[in-house]
Amino acid sequence: MVRDGLDLALAGLLHDVGKLYGRALWGERDERLPDRTHTAYTAHFVQKEAELFRKAGLDPDWLAKTASRHHEGWRDRPQYQPQSPEEWCVALADTYASQEREEGGQGGSPPEVPLQPPFSQLRLQGKEGRDGGYLPVGGGGRVGLAPGALYPEASVPMGKATYGRLVERLEARLSEMARLSLTKEALLLNLALAFQEALSLVPADTQSEPDVSLYDHLRLTAAIAHALWLYHGGQPSVEELRRDGEKFLLVVGDLGGIQGHIYRISGAETGVGGIAKRLRARSLEVSLAAETMALGILRSLGLTPLNRILGAGGKFYLLLPNTKEAQEALEEAREAWGRWALRRGGSLIPNLASLAFEGKEFRDFAGVLKALHKELAQAKLKPFPFLKKTEETRGEALRPCAACGLRPALKDEPGSLCPDCEREREVGGLLPKRDRVGFFPDGAPRPFFAFPSLKVALEDGPGAVHVFRAELDFRPSAVPTEAKPLLGHLPRVAHALKAQGVSLADYTAWAREEGLLEEEEGGEDRVLTFGELAALSEGAPYLGALMLDADRMGEAFATGFKREERDLATPSRLAALSRTLEVFFATEVLELIRNPALYAGRLGWDALKARRKGERYPLIYSVYSGGDDLFLLGPWDVLLDFALDLERLYALFTGHEALTLSGGFVLAGPSLPIPELARLLTRAEKAAKEAGRGRLFLFGQAVPWAHLRNLRQEVEALRSDLRAERVSRAQVYRWLSLWRRFWGQDMNEGERMRYKPLLAYALRRVRERDKGAWKRYMGLLDHQGPAWRYLPVWVQWGLYLSRKTREEPLEVKA
Template identity: 30%
Template sequence: MSHETIALAGLLHDIGKLMLRASVAGHYTWERTAQGDFGYKHAMLSATFVEELLPSQWRKEVLGPVGYHHRPQSRRDRIVQLADHLSAAERNDGLQDEQPRAEHPRQLLSIFCQLNADDQTLPADRRRYLPLRPLRLEEEALFPDVELSDYQEVWRCYEALWEAFRQEAETLRNAHASGGDLPTYLESMALLLQRYTWCVPSAYYRSLPDISLYDHSRMTAALAAALDRPEVDDAWLNEVAGAPEQSAREVALLVGGDISGVQEFIYTITARGATPSLRGRSFYLQLLTEAVARYVLRQLDLPITNLIYAGGGNFYLLARPGDLASLTAIQRELSRVLLQHHRGALYVAVAGLPLQARNFFNGQISQAWGRLHERIQQVKLRRFGELDSTELAQLFAPLDHGGNEEQQCQVCGQEHTDTKAERVGADAEPVRKCPACRAFEKLGDDLRRARWLLWTELEGKPEAQTVTLDLTKPPGDHSQVLAALGLAAAPLERLPNAASTSGQRQVLLALDDDALAALKPTLQTAVGRRLFVNTTPILTLDERQALEQDQSFPEDERRQLPPADRVKPFSVLEHWSRGIQRLGVLRMDVDNLGALFQRGLGAQATLSRVAALSFAVSLYFEGWVAKLAEEVNQATRRPPEQGGRLYAIYAGGDDLFFVGSWDAVVELAVAVRRDLTRYAAGHPGIHASGGIALVGGKYPLYQAAEDAKRAEEQAKALRWRLNGADRRKDAICFLNKALPWAFFGTEEETEKEVPNLNTVHGLMHELAEQVQAGAPKALLRRLVDFYGEYMEAQRQWQLTRGQSAWVNDDQAAWGRWTWRSVYTLKRMEGRVGQRAQSQDVQQRLQKLRSALQQGDARLFERLGVAARWAELLTRGE
């Protein structure tokens, strides 16, 4: 039996739970003999699945570990049984004989309901459950809600899930009927389970239903493959299985990888040609992360199910304890490839931590994750230290070139013998680009309308195993790096005409929900869904023609316009901002995520729960954020026919980086924070902070990224009070002012008749609407001036008494700026009455004045930021 076979058994060992809840009968009779053989009815149904829907060539080897994992009859049965127990951190997975139609929780409890975050937990009466729907980027599928009260509806949902899964499993079986390729089948099945069992609780009868069948099954598969090694014999298994929570036996190796140098690699490029190149560079790092993870799996002879997570420049996988010795050679191979092609700009640190059986119980897995991170940091401190002395000497040897302007790339600044000058438009000045930047631009262009991603496993031994470091040779482009790791990757706008017949394994992944329907598995091609935020503003022909006629658009920028159907330059996004013409740069991530993984689950932390939390966070940032960007693009278009104004540089893991028209970028930040609360089941301790920088289109990108980073750090350093309690983070820094989201506002003000006058967002919309309706613009300037007085008073106060004194003393926030603002609003009411006969504007000014007089002491702070925001938004209108 191969490692893929036992991994497949681990993956399918509990599929009978879905069948049981869907009332599938199976072809066995649940009588005394079957009960003695299988132990539980779901195990009997899992065996039915294997016999009916697994390709015939693998049934015999998979049937036993799947059907008998509760009543093991062989060593491999026991391996799957132990993997099952370690994955769930329970010796019996919390199961008795499940009664699917009894009155107990039947939906998957949101993993966020289990977290202790910011020393806050959700009470039981506020628990929220996920809908029983296939995985799609739809609110009806992703967002938790109260549990369905109609039991019959629940069972209908299970029946629909099972029937859709069964049909696709049948298609997959038929694709591998003639011979079959087990690694390809295994990956397709894992992706299929993700789609249909991500929302199905692994156990709910006498168990907490917070782990999905998908997360539990994939972790069981990973552990089964790690346990399938010679020293794990019957005696070993009997010893560990007797008391796994006490056993010091090493059962697996937790491996982690971290790519460093990411920020500098992406952002240290000039504005010339940056727009497509930037996207290509960012996407390449996502490809590189997965390629490195797949390379490590391949070198350790492990199946794809052993990959726990890959994204955001990090990956984690489970290996065998003995694989620790192999990581040094793998690290050296990876370093040679990256040094050869990136000249030290990127480095991947790989480390491993052996896991004992007892580490899977009593929340110890979170501590193990923390120790692994420490080991990774130690490797990063010895960057390239794994290379031999001859190779290290090349790092400090003088290069045989330098100072050749004709060979210097005007995008990245590096010299290359194959640097060529290219024109973006017919009238544009030529720009010198090295092969790597040309390739990144092509990759960015290919992503514009890409609907699928095709991975191809190259034949033969990967070059990384045999490469000799020679820094006198010019570096290659991103495709050569991936090829050295044994892979090729291509974004596709159209599907290939025919399936691969070259003998090369492929993985074809849909980048949107609708594209998934067109995919069919084949003998050599695994298919599934890849979550990916592909928000790219494309310049249409009509838009280009309009810009050519727009005299307010600078002439030099008109000459540099790319052809239609290419990525919009930053200059266009800046020009199409509402009000003042600026780019907005947004950086945002989840607060205290490391602490959530290490301490948030407490004693309930298990491998499956950690995997579930990781999947849940990435699903939001790699999936739902794309929907939010699309909605903001639609809602903020001015005029309506104007195309997209947001550009996703990166969104994944727990963070994001967007560039775009500044007004759209701010609204995106508001939407991301607003929906995060609903997605996280309303947990008050799950929140995100962000920073927004406003810059000109020619402002150096690396500096804009640093400005946004500093703004984000300012938000994360904020201390504030709410209802008498001290708070930290959960803030946004905008216009150089950090404010809590609670005061900034996350409501959809554009759809409200009366904005919320207690938040910056609501006040901004109110002020902007008043100006548009006839209120004097001088109102905004006066409020901004008064706000300046307020900020100066705050600065002086903090110099003499400290930050905490200002935060804790509301009386300090009262000053002449308040009564002067009230007086100004009163005067504006009179001016409106004389000029515009607008009773509505007068009434709204009166309401704003009343709110300022009666509101809390900090309201003026919000009003000042809102006035500045509204002033920028209405400039030129």
């Protein structure tokens, strides 16, 4: 019988599942098994779930043998050595996927060793990650992967009981699958989903370097086995399989111009014309475009999303067979997506590059990636390579869209939008009510994104061939499904009601009186305008904008695993690093916005502080958050406190001193055009990185996070003193004037010290009001102290918190 690629992918995905059971039953004798090897447990697992596999059209006996016979080096256990071509395909895939460990392991896999974070092996700036491990079972009934789970602990009580809980969760998912009618592809993706939940926090190997999860190893093995089998056309001999050659094709897809595309809303102002809805919809479109391009290429070759081995933030990496069909599929995708981009004005530029490589090169996967990136750089030099003449890019002269300025408007009248921008408004209105994304060849429910290969809507339903869930939801589904938190967070009226403690009627009356409403419909589900977000700030009614980027991630992937004796950058490690980082930016960031109480213990909040953050953080608007960066909007005071908490959370998440966040914060009026806001943020983020990374640029200065956290206390003290009139606003502006006069300009050290007598003289007024306050502020005479060095930051922060009216923010003036 000829086996298809899905058969081999399933065998690859299952080949080491026996490790879970071997650890759960460590030291016990099971009379049903011939021995206690993980391979025996794998075969037993398949036979125990035989009916599930049989219903999907698989032969359980064949599957049990193919999945368990993958150890060529087990000379004294020939029953687990590969014999048939299918068994050799899985064995080779296992070898290619597990370059971080050596052949062996017949002695078993003891359960006491926890999974180490993928950051622990990184060597950056002369620093290495801290020791620690993940807890697969946590408080509140958590079992497996969930928000708040991927934080390493110094002491991890692992053992048989922990693995027993994971077995229970996995078997509960299998029972749910058994009630569904599943195709082979749906079964494969459902098993991957269940393994993601149960096996993401346990190591693939507990005897050598336990920093790659069992889930990441199984997923990559499945991808390699599928690609290898397709390369050979489904009927190879053992000799052909074992003979190495350029059988694999690594593909990178990259959308160029993402930020310009998202921010290009020409002629529009924030908070006007539904921009609060459209901005998030536009950001979502970019993410979905990259995902759809990848999914379309994979589907055209009969592959599944498991062969998308890396990716986030508008970029993806696919593992394909190096065949004529694969090359043709790439050429078709280049032209189809290029023409799609041109029809939309060319603000997004799809780039595809590929590199053929041999199986042995999995051992030097970092080198393969480096060579692939050179190919990508060449591809970017010639965008839209299918074009033969300039005339192909010309269109009829029509009125441009009033929002994007790139595509023709629907009507020849002022303010008219193009169909895409009209759809963005519809999609943005639906986002708060949706929790999934469906991919349709045809018949997608409106509104949908019409991409070249598939139509994408904010729901599943009849006709959907693939589904993304917006949360880490691992329940089985009859449709192939992945957990992909792409929809972000949009603050709604319901969040404002909770934050303000008012009724819908009172809030609506207030918003109408303030002139903040763009539309009257929607009730508590209506998305808040940027004007409303600014008005919900404490103190001056400004909109805050925050852009953060993970430092040194390019270095981490390129050279972070490199050692003098060998390169540790195996494909499994790089996949684990990419996936873990994506969990932080796509899941943890949004969870901190929606449910900050989850992190109260980790961040040391008391009940009052946790409740206050739970009322205020949901007012934050996520423009995008994924890959290794984010862009958020919201009430300015909320966003600054959120930034401090997020930075602390990231430090705990990575456990690596060299892995920091850098970014910029801008205070702006809600009518500031989005392109200008983006320009200011980009400039601020650049200033933070140029000052040494690990900083936030705000109020004109790049401040290290540790100093900024301490300065937050100065802000509260100043705010209290201003309220109690222990310090006047005029006094504070005098400090700011002295700082700018002597420290905001290029002066020598002696000239700068001239501020001290002038400041001491000014502080006499404070002494007349309150001696305690005077003593505290005399500390500003210490010119080396953070309070003086970063005085503009905490002083302006405190002044804006104490103000109730809007003045032009200083950054916008700069």
